[in-house]
Amino acid sequence: MLKKLLLAGAMSLAVTGAASACDFTNTTPVKSLTAGFEAWKAVTSFMAKCGDFEAELDQEFRTKQPAAFAANPSLYQIGGVANGTLVPLLNEGTVRPLDDLIAKHGQNLTANQLIKINGETMAVAMMVNAQHLMYREDILTDLGIPVPKTYDEVLSAAAKIKEAGVVEYPIGGTFKTGWNLGEEFVNMYLGMGGEFFGPDNAATIENEQGVASLEMLKKLTEYMDPEYLVSDSTYVQQQFQQGKIAMANLWASRAGAMDDPNESQVVGKVKMAGAPTANARAASTLWWDGIVIAKNASDEEAEAAFRVAMNGMTPEMVKENNDVAVWLIEGYEPGPLALGVVQTAEAGALPYPASSQMGLMHTALGNGVADYLTGAKDAETTLKDIAAAYTTSAKEAGLIK
C-alpha cells in the first residue's frame, strides 16, 4: 500500500514536473532570500519547479541580506532586492555582474528589466511598485467630485466627503512612524521639487519645500483616523476593505486586495489613479523589485541560480498571476489595477533616490517628522532637528567629514 502511494506520489510529481514551465532540471542546490509579499510568492513558486531550490520569504530580509551575502560562500545564491536594498550589496561588492549569464540564458528579458550600473547589469527587475491614488469611485461620483489630480484637490475633495459624512475618515495614509512616515515625506518633498543633499552630502531640507511638505502632510492628517501614526500599509488596506476611508495614496502591490471578495466589502468600487501632484511633479517615488546573484558563489552555482531565477520570471508565471503586481516581464497585460503606476510615472515621479546617505536621511525623517504632526515642534525646528540627526549619523558613518 505504502509503496503504491509513494509510486503515485512520484508519478504525480513527474507529471507536474513535465507540465511545469522549467526548461531544465536543476541539480545544484540553490537558495533565495527575498521579501515575502504576493509577487515573491508567485515568482519563487515557479522557481521551485526546477527542483533543488529553497526559497526563504522574509519581510525583514533587509536586515539579514548584507551579512548573508558577505559570507563566503554566500548563504544564498539568489537575493530579492529593491532600489534601496541593492545599495548595501553594491557597496560591499557582494553581487555579480549578470551580462554573461543574460547573454546565455536571458533571452526572455526585456531591456527595461535590466538594472544597469555604469553599463553593467547588476540586477534584473521583475516588477515596479509605487504609491498612488486609490479612491472609492462610487463616493466620488455620488458627490460629483472629479478624481483629484493635485494635493490641493485631494484636500478639497476630502472636505466635501467629510461634510457628506459617507465614510468615517475621508483619507487613509501609511503614516506609521519610521520607514513609512519617512517615505511619505520623501514622496511629498520630491513632489514639491525639493532636493535632499547639497555638495559634500550636507542635508538641504531646511527650505520652503521642506516646510510646504510638512504642512501638506499635516493638512492631510486632519482628514485621517487620529491613530495615523500607527497605520501601515496593511492597516490602510483594511480601512479600504472595510469601507472606512474614501481615498489613500497606497502601494500598487496592495491594489489586488481591494477586489478580493474574501476580504473586501468594497469589491469593484476602488479605482486606481496616478499619485496626486504637489508643486513640481507627482508626489511619489518609483520602486522596482528584482533579483541579484551572489558574487561569493561558484560560477556553476551562479549559473544554476540564474537559470532557476529566469524560470520564475516567465510569461507563464505572469499569466497565472497577472493582477498580483505591475510586472515588467513579457506577457504582462496591464489591467485597470496597473493604471495608477503608469499614470504616476507619466506625471514625472522620480525613482527612489537610493544611496547610503538617503538611507540615513530616511531614518532621520521617519523618526523626526512625527514631532511636527503631533504639534511638539514647529516646521522649522522639525526640519532643523532632522537635519541635525542626519548630520550626526552621517558623520559617524564617515559620509561627512
Place this chain on the structure above:
Amino acid sequence: MNTKTFAAFVGPSIFLMLLFIAAPLVSVFMQSFYVTQPVFEQVEVETCTPGFPNQTCVTETKIQPVLGDDGKIVTTVKYVGLESYSNVLEPGRAWEALSALDFDALLTIDFWKALRFTLTFTLVTLPLVIGVGLAIAITVNNATRMIRGPIIFVSLLPFIITPVIGALSIRWLFIGDGIMTAFLEWWLGRDISMFGQGWTIELLMMFYRVWHVAPFAFLVFYAGLQTVNQDTLESAVIDGASRWERLRYVIIPHLMPLIVFVSLIHLMDSYRVFEEIVGFSSQAYRISLQWLTYDLLTPDDSGNRSISRASASAMLTMIGIVVLLIPLLRKTWRDHKGGRV
C-alpha cells in the same frame, strides 16, 4: 568546604559569567569610544532603472566605499573619546532647555524623552506590581483549599504568555475600532482613539506590564506566606490585632526580604522596557532607552547602523540601572552584615 571543592563548584559559573557577561560588556564599553568608518570615494555612476515606456538613466556623483584587495570594504577605526556619548546625550541642547526651564524642549531630545518615559514607567509600575502581587497572594492564601488550585492557575496565565504576544493582543483589543475601544465608545458615548495620543498609550503600556508581571510577584509572596510564623499570628489575634494590623506588623515585615528581591528584579526588568514599545508601536509618542539602542543598531535600507552610538546608549542604560539599584543593594548589604554580627 575546602577551597579546592569550592573552586570546583564555583569555577565553571564564574568562567561563564566572565565569558558571556563581562567580556561583551568590556567590548561594548571599548566600542563606545571608537568609530569604525569605511573609506569613501566619489565616483560618477550611471544608473538605469525601469520606467515607462523606456528605462530612465541618471548619471550622478555617488559616494561609495572603497573595496580592498580581499573584496571587503576598507575601514578605519578612529578614537573619538566621549563623542558618541555626547551625540546621544546632546548636552548642549539639554542644558539650554534646562536653563530655560523648558521641559518640552528637553523632551524633544531622544535620549531625554526616552529617559523620562523609562523612569516614569519603572517607578509607577513598581508599587503596583508589588501591591497587586501581594493582594493576590493574600487572597489566594485565605481562599478555601478547594478553589486555590484553579485561582493560582488563572492568575499565573499572564506570566506564561510571551511578552510580545501579550502586548500585541492588548494592542489589538484597543487599536482602531477594537473590541475594547468599541465597548468604551458605546459606554461613554463618545469617539475614542487610544492610539491617537501619547498618554493613553503610556497608560496601556503600564497596565500591560502590571498585568504581565504581577503573577511573578504573587508567586514569590505566596511562597513567603507559607512560612509566616503561625504562633506570632495567633498571639497577634489574642492581643486584639485587626486584620490590617496583622498584615502591617507581622506579615509585611516577614516578607520584606522578598519584597526587596521582587523590587530588584522588577527595577532591572522594567528599566529595560522594550516589548511594549514594539508591541504597541508607540515610537511616535513614547520611546524607551532600550528601544533607542535597538533603533541605533537596526540597519536601514542602505545597510547603515550606528554601532558606536548604540554602544554608548547601552552603557548609559546600564549606568541608569546601577544608579536605580543602589538604594536597594545598600539595604540588602546592611541587612546581610547585620545578620552576621
